[in-house]
Amino acid sequence: MTAPARLVSLLETLGLTPVVPLVRLCLGEDPREQLALLVNLVGLPVLGGTLFLLFWAAVAGGVKTSIGSVPGPAQVWRQAVGLFREHQAEREHEREFYARQTLIRARYEKAFPGRAWPAHKYSGAPTYVDQIETSLETVFAGFVLASLIAVPVGVFCGLSKGFYNAVNPFVQIFRPVSPLAWLPIVMILVSALYGSASSGLPKAFVSSAITVALCSLWPTLINTAIGVGSIDHDHLNVARVLRLPLGVRLRKIVLPSALPYIFTGLRLSLGVGWMVLIAAEMLAQNPGLGKFVWDMFQNGSSDTLALIMVAVFTIGIIGFALDRMMLVLQRLVSYDRAAVR
């Protein structure tokens, strides 16, 4: 493959399809065709977005609520900027705090030689960016937990019809259960079993992560089972003729063959997990985006709606980014796209 072709296929693998015509244009390929593509892939989405914003701005001011009128895009943007400024200010505070502490520590150690310095941690409120981080950590913890359960169980389901029949009723019954039903059970169980020790992860984090796992493991489980169950019969015959031991059979035949399905499942699971997370955080009071939305709601200030809308966009954009990330991973591991690597 030539270098430009390699670049184009890399961009396509990364899901950056809209950039492709631009690259091709720079490479001097048929400009008319590439411009048409550019209009389709970039122009139309921009147009659609603009129309949406205009409609929103026109309609928003007219709707009055108990806490003021519905904010338009400009107000929401201002709140987003405000949240980011707040975060920067908070970080500045933190830096100052630790800088002061270092100074004081030096004096303390001079005054009381041999005595250990009782270090203090900065205890400012989590900022919006911190909350995003907490949410991401929670969803990944839940997602990893879900995958660790769902992939092996799915593989067994795919390999053994009997096992599948035994597990299937539970899967079908638990799959549609809302996170809001799981969460109280999980919180009580976590309180009882995880202990009251403040060491390690906070309970709210654990409860939220487990709830995410409970709700998001099903797509991975089902897709893995389907992927493993639909392995080409001839490939299994190869394994039989070679008398491959179970480990090799799994590693060389079953898993590579099922990998595209497994990753489709993982991608769906992460999407479900992210959606579930917000609800779980609201109830469990895990200091992430869910808690942010809930706190703003309880706040009831004139900025409430705009702040929650900032959260809505944040959740949406991060969800989209996570999905894209999984899509790229999925493309990289699928054997039928192996050459694109």
Next chain:
Amino acid sequence: MAILELSGVSKSFGRGERRTCVLREIDLAIAEGEFLAIVGFSGSGKTTLINLIAGLARPDGGSIRLDGREVDGPGPDRGLVFQNYSLLPWLTVEENIALAVDNVFPGWPRERRRELIGRHLDLVHLGPARHKLPRQLSGGMRQRVAVARALAMNPRILLLDEPLGALDALTRGALQDEIERIWEAERKTVVLITNDVDEALLLADRVIPLSPGPEARLGPPVPVALPRPRDRRELNHDPEFKRLRAAITGWLLDAGAVRKVAVGPRPLPRLLTAA
């Protein structure tokens, strides 16, 4: 002494009224180093027969013995080349063969296994393509990889299940020559399943027609005494070749015609004894 012996082998599929008998009372003995071809129409039970020998399916009745031991499952002592290659698409040519070699000779030092893989890649002229994935290869090349994989296991017997069925006529001819060359070099016992009478006569020491199923039975064996190496162009004008081809084709067509007319199982006329 026969290396592979089938006696009274039957195989049916389905249950109750749906039950169809695919193979009935098959007797067959293959000598060490022999190249045997079994020719039959599509759907006559050829693949079932080779699956039984490979151990991928179990017979309902009768026995299959390899070197005197009952076949009770698949194993690398019978190198099976599948109809549709069955290469693992996520492994390169070399890795596909290595998967077989590493599992059949786990006790060998690494170097010796690499050498064995390399030798078989060279045998099928695929050394330069060793790092390619199967989908980057043509059908003919894929089948050569499959042959190399089967041979690298050093099987007692090589089973070829319509290995060239999915290839175009020219590639098919080239691969037939290649199979003959490999057989001359390796002198393995080979069972070839095919629907091509010319292919069978070109390659085999002995050709056995299989009547169309259900209840397929083996016809009279036809020894092929044509001198080797056989050249397909010369062969086309060889009177002995023409006679054998006419005999086998005739038997198959008659067996097919009888099959259509017959309501119940009826003994087939032994047409070939007259020839």
